[in-house]
Amino acid sequence: MAIYKLKTPISEEKVRKLRVNDVIYVTGIMITARDAAHRRALEFHKEGKALPVNLQGLAVFHCGPIVKKDDDKWMVVAAGPTTSTRMDLFEDEFIKNFKVRVVIGKGGMGKKTTNAMKKYGAVYGAFTGGAAVLAAKAIKKVRSVEWYDLGMPEAMWVLEVEDFGPLTVAIDAHGNNLFEDVQKKVEEERLKIYQKLGA
Amino acid sequence: MITKNSVEDVAVKLLYLAVTELPQDVKKALQQACREEESEAGKTQLKAILDNMELAEKTRTPMCQDTGVIIFYVKAGGQVKGLDKIEKALRNATVRATKEVPLRPNAVDPFTQKNTGDNTGRFIPFINWEIVPGDTLEITVMPKGGGSENVCALGMLSPGIGVNGLKKFVVDTVINAGAKPCPPNILGVAVGGGADIAMKLAKAALLRPLDQPNPDPNLAKLEKELYEAANSTGIGPMGLGGKFTVLGVKVDYAHRHPASYPVAVAVQCWAARRASARIYPDGKIEYLTHKVV
Structure with a gap:
């Protein structure tokens, strides 16, 4: 296990150095995107329209933040991760088209996303579920909010972050998926546990 | 007045x-888990949980x-x-x-x-x-x-299988839940009464502090057995693998109908x-x- 501090824009070469179980901290620009923002971004791409922000080398965070406006300035109050599996629907195309390098969320992602990460060079960073204060502390500034018509949680928040983490690399750019490894081991344990319990 | x-x-x-x-007993259990967790990824998650907990207290935010x-x-x-x-x-x-x-x-x-x-x-x-x-x-x-609530489970088991069925049902609930309920979790387990009674007792069991074992020695033994079983799944903190999938298991019961064996598992996240x-x-x-x- 190694600890890396990454600055956006992150290069493919840097991301390919990371391995599952490494811990990363991201500094620079991170955008939030949940189901609706993923869908819209892919629609934009299909129609040949440019996204409001060039996502190449950036981090995308599966998160619906609580943001408040003080004197015309947005402030992130809480920003815990949401369950990433919902974004499995879009993430492979998202990585392919926009070249994001770090996908952040909780609970892990599936085969399709893992394959795209291997092919195009990206990693999945697991952020602790519920650790909303820790996340908010690392968010230094709201640079802009795009697609606010989608609602506060679903909008694309463009954030300046400093040492955002710790993120455990749970899917690397070499096809390794820590969540799948754990699930496999858990399945192997299941019968042993039944036996021990006499169940 | x-x-x-x-x-x-x-x-x-x-x-x-x-x-x-968090109440003292939950704080202590999380600190102990962080000290004793052997998986690197699990330890990283537990450390983040503790840092987040301290920050929340200090800044008075949820x-x-x-x-x-x-x-x-x-x-x-x-x-x-x-x-x-x-x-x-x-x-x-x-x-x-x-x-x-x-x-x-x-x-x-x-x-x-x-x-x-x-x-x-x-x-x-x-x-x-x-x-x-x-x-x-x-x-x-x-x-x-909501995340932990979504994996709560109720099983209307066969009375003939009895307590072994309960144990299997608890293990299956933990494995099916995986990373979803933000482990390490606390489990409230209740058997008997009826569908509604079992779930109500299971949820209320979550209120008993982690450092208070069940006053009934047989149930205290069952709690320990279920705790060890849940933790031997290896799901670990946030599902990234490790020793600590649960911080504790709390059991309660009501007498049951001869034909029914309702088992309820109420799942609580680390933010208990x-x-x-x-x-x-x-x-x-x-x-x-x-x-x-």
């Missing part, structure tokens, strides 16, 4: 305490963005006057805390999908009443997060939030789960 106003103020305070600071659905447990002394005013006081407190703390509005109409915006609605906040001897009023609040206070007839307030200065 226990007044509607004092109950409302105490309940606002309890909501604030619950979402910003430790998790999901401040839950609000559930109260009220133990009312039979001699307390004005019991008919308490429900109103607890609803008012919920509205106030939603603005003042703030809490995330989490009460949604299941048909229109409209969020009421203030954490109140039909049967919400939910109040569990218990009338006990005496003249004091004990209020507990449990803000219950609860806060209690007792109000005395002279108006004195004693906080039971948190230090209040």
Whole structure:
């Protein structure tokens, strides 16, 4: 296990150095995107329209933040991760088209996303579920909010972050998926546990 | 005197305490897990949980963005006057805390999908009443997060399989839940009564502090056995692998119908939030789960 501090824009070469179980901290620009923002971004791409922000080398965070406006300035109050599996629907195309390098969320992602990460060079960073204060502390500034018509949680928040983490690399750019490894081991344990319990 | 106003103020305070600071027993269990966790990824997650917990306390902000659905447990002394005013006081407190703390509005109409915006609605906040001897009023609040609620499970098992079926059902519930309920979790397990009774007891069992084993030695043994079984799954903190999938298991039961064997598993996330206070007839307030200065 190694600890890396990454600055956006992150290069493919840097991301390919990371391995599952490494811990990363991201500094620079991170955008939030949940189901609706993923869908819209892919629609934009299909129609040949440019996204409001060039996502190449950036981090995308599966998160619906609580943001408040003080004197015309947005402030992130809480920003815990949401369950990433919902974004499995879009993430492979998202990585392919926009070249994001770090996908952040909780609970892990599936085969399709893992394959795209291997092919195009990206990693999945697991952020602790519920650790909303820790996340908010690392968010230094709201640079802009795009697609606010989608609602506060679903909008694309463009954030300046400093040492955002710790993120455990749970899917690397070499096809390794820590969540799948754990699930496999858990399945192997299941019968042993039944036996021990006499169940 | 226990007044509607004092109950409302105490309940606002309890909501604030619950979402910003974990009770001592949960804190200690998380610290111990962090010290003893052997998986690197698991340890990283536990450290982040502890850092987040400290920051929430220091900055007086909710430790998790999901401040839950609000559930109260009220133990009312039979001699307390004005019991008919308490429900109103607890609803008012919920509205106030939603603005003042703030809490995330989490009460949604299941048909229109409209969020009421203030954490109140039909049967919400939910109040569990218990009338006990005496003249004091004990209020507990449990803000219950959605991620862990979604993996709660009820099994109407065959009585013929009995307690072995219960054990298997608990293990299956933990494995099926995986990373979803933000482990390490606390499990409330209850058997008997009926479908509703089992789940109610399972959820209420989550209120018993982690450092308090079951007073019934047989159940204490079962709790330990289930705790070890859940942790030998290897799911670990946030599902990234490790020794600590649960922090504790709490068991309760009711007598059952000869034909039924209901088993309920209530799952609580690491942010196992609860806060209690007792109000005395002279108006004195004693906080039971948190230090209040």
